[in-house]
Amino acid sequence: MKMTPRKIHLKSFLLGLGLTAGVGFAATQVSSLVPHVFSAGTPIKASEINANFAAVAQGVQDAKANGLPTQSGKAGAYLKTDGTNASWTAAPGTTVQVRANKVGGAGEVLPGSTPNSVPALISFPNQLTGPAAGTGNTWDGSTFTVGASGAGLYYVQAHFLTVDNATPSNTVGVNLMIELNGASYGSSSNMYGAYPNVNNQNMPSGLKGRGMINYMLYLNAGDSLKIKGLSANSTVTTQLAATTASNLLIARLN
Structure with missing residues (x-):
C-alpha cells in the first residue's frame, strides 16, 4: 500500500517526459530520441527516467549550440544551415x-x-x-x-x-x-x-x-x-x- 502513491507519481512523471520528448512523434521516433521507452506494466527505474531527461536536455543544448535563430519565422525567407549554424536567408x-x-x-x-x-x-x-x-x-x-x-x-x-x-x-x-x-x-x-x-x-x-x-x-x-x-x-x-x-x-x- 505504501508503494502505490510512488507508482502513480512516477507514471505522471513519465507522462510529462513523453509529452516533452514525443509530441508529434511515433513510438519508433521517440525511441531514437531517448534511451528508454516504457509500456504499460513495465517497472520504472529512476535511473532510466533520469537518463531520458538527460537525453532531452542534451538535445536542447545541441539545438542552442547549432545557432538556431531566436525568431519563430521571417517573411520571405527560409531557414538555411551550413551543417553547424542556421540562419534566415532569402x-x-x-x-x-x-x-x-x-x-x-x-x-x-x-x-x-x-x-x-x-x-x-x-x-x-x-x-x-x-x-x-x-x-x-x-x-x-x-x-x-x-x-x-x-x-x-x-x-x-x-x-x-x-x-x-x-x-x-x-x-x-x-x-x-x-x-x-x-x-x-x-x-x-x-x-x-x-x-x-x-x-x-x-x-x-x-x-x-x-x-x-x-x-x-x-x-x-x-x-x-x-x-x-x-x-x-x-x-x-x-x-x-x-x-x-x-x-x-x-x-x-x-
Missing part, C-alpha cells in the same frame, strides 16, 4: 535585388569609344527596390555587392537613354558594359554590350541616343558590379543622360 527562386533609375540623379555624358578610353560610371540613385533580406547584398546607387549569403545566378539589365542632340541627326548612341570587381576596360572579366554600328535616326524623338545591356552571370559572395558606358562613336561624346528614363534591374534567379 527564399529560393527569382527575387528582385535592385530596381532603380536616374530620376533626380546626375546626367552623365559618356566619352568617345577608343581602345584606351575610360568608360564613365553610370549611377542609378533613385532606388525603387532594395536587396532581398537574408542575402547581405548591398546597393549604394552605383555599385552592387554580393553578400555572404548572396551567391547565385543573377540577371542584370541596364538601359541608358540620352536626350537628343540639338541637331537630331547628330545624336550618338550608347555602348554599355558591366564592370566586375573593378576590372579595367578591355578585361575579359567584364561583360560588354553589342556595339551599335548604326544610328537610330529613324526612332522617335527622345529615343535616338540609347543603349541596353542584358546578361545572366554567376556571382560569388564578395563580387561587385557597376554599369559603365562609352559613346558609340570614337570621337564624339554622347548627349546628356535622360534622367527620367534610364533604369537598372538586378534579379537573383536562384
Whole structure:
C-alpha cells in the first residue's frame, strides 16, 4: 500500500517526459530520441527516467549550440544551415535585388569609344527596390555587392537613354558594359554590350541616343558590379543622360 502513491507519481512523471520528448512523434521516433521507452506494466527505474531527461536536455543544448535563430519565422525567407549554424536567408527562386533609375540623379555624358578610353560610371540613385533580406547584398546607387549569403545566378539589365542632340541627326548612341570587381576596360572579366554600328535616326524623338545591356552571370559572395558606358562613336561624346528614363534591374534567379 505504501508503494502505490510512488507508482502513480512516477507514471505522471513519465507522462510529462513523453509529452516533452514525443509530441508529434511515433513510438519508433521517440525511441531514437531517448534511451528508454516504457509500456504499460513495465517497472520504472529512476535511473532510466533520469537518463531520458538527460537525453532531452542534451538535445536542447545541441539545438542552442547549432545557432538556431531566436525568431519563430521571417517573411520571405527560409531557414538555411551550413551543417553547424542556421540562419534566415532569402527564399529560393527569382527575387528582385535592385530596381532603380536616374530620376533626380546626375546626367552623365559618356566619352568617345577608343581602345584606351575610360568608360564613365553610370549611377542609378533613385532606388525603387532594395536587396532581398537574408542575402547581405548591398546597393549604394552605383555599385552592387554580393553578400555572404548572396551567391547565385543573377540577371542584370541596364538601359541608358540620352536626350537628343540639338541637331537630331547628330545624336550618338550608347555602348554599355558591366564592370566586375573593378576590372579595367578591355578585361575579359567584364561583360560588354553589342556595339551599335548604326544610328537610330529613324526612332522617335527622345529615343535616338540609347543603349541596353542584358546578361545572366554567376556571382560569388564578395563580387561587385557597376554599369559603365562609352559613346558609340570614337570621337564624339554622347548627349546628356535622360534622367527620367534610364533604369537598372538586378534579379537573383536562384
